[in-house]
Amino acid sequence: MKRLQIKKKDIFEYRDIDLKDVNYIDLWQRTKHANSKLAYHTTEGSYQDLETLTAAAEAYKDQGFVLVGRTALVQESRIENVKAIENNGSLITFKDGTELYVMKQI
Numbered sequence: 001m002k003r004l005q006i007k008k009k010d011i012f013e014y015r016d017i018d019l020k021d022v023n024y025i026d027l028w029q030r031t032k033h034a035n036s037k038l039a040y041h042t043t044e045g046s047y048q049d050l051e052t053l054t055a056a057a058e059a060y061k062d063q064g065f066v067l068v069g070r071t072a073l074v075q076e077s078r079i080e081n082v083k084a085i086e087n088n089g090s091l092i093t094f095k096d097g098t099e100l101y102v103m104k105q106i
Contacts, residue, residue: 001014001015001016001017001040001047001048001049003015003045003046003047003048004028004030004039004045004046004047004048015047017040017042017047019060019063019065019075020063020075021042021043021044022040022041022042022065022075022078023041023042023043023074023075023078023094023096023098023100024041024072024073024074024075024092024094024098024100025038025039025040025041025053025056025060025065025072025073025074026038026039026041026053026071026072026073026100027039027053027071028046028048037049038052038053038056041098043096043098053067053070053071053072053073054067056073057073060073063075064076064077068090068092068102068104068106069102069103069104071102071103071104072100072102074092074100078094078095078096079092079093079094079095080093080094080095081093082106084105084106085105087105089101089102089103089104089105090102090104090105090106092106
C-alpha cells in the first residue's frame with residue numbers, strides 16, 4: 001500500500017501493511033473533487049489501496065473486520081470502547097486512542 005498523500009508535495013511511500021495492524025478502513029478524498037479511495041488507518045499512519053469498501057468487507061470478514069454502516073470497516077479486536085450518541089451515530093475508540101465517528105448507532 002502507499003501512504004496517503006495529504007498534500008500534493010508529499011512523497012509516495014509504499015509499504016506492506018499487516019491487516020492485524022489496521023484500526024479501521026474508510027473512504028478518503030484528498031480534495032472535494034477527487035475520487036474517494038479506501039484508506040487503511042494504523043497507529044503508524046494511514047495508507048491507501050484501490051479496492052471498494054464493500055469488496056474489502058467481503059475479503060477481510062474472516063480476519064475480524066466488520067462493515068459499520070456504509071462508511072467504515074472496523075477491526076473488532078482493536079476496539080476499546082463504543083459510545084452511542086443519542087440519535088446521532090456512535091463514537092468508536094480504539095486501543096491506541098484513535099477515535100472514529102460513524103453515523104450508525106452501535
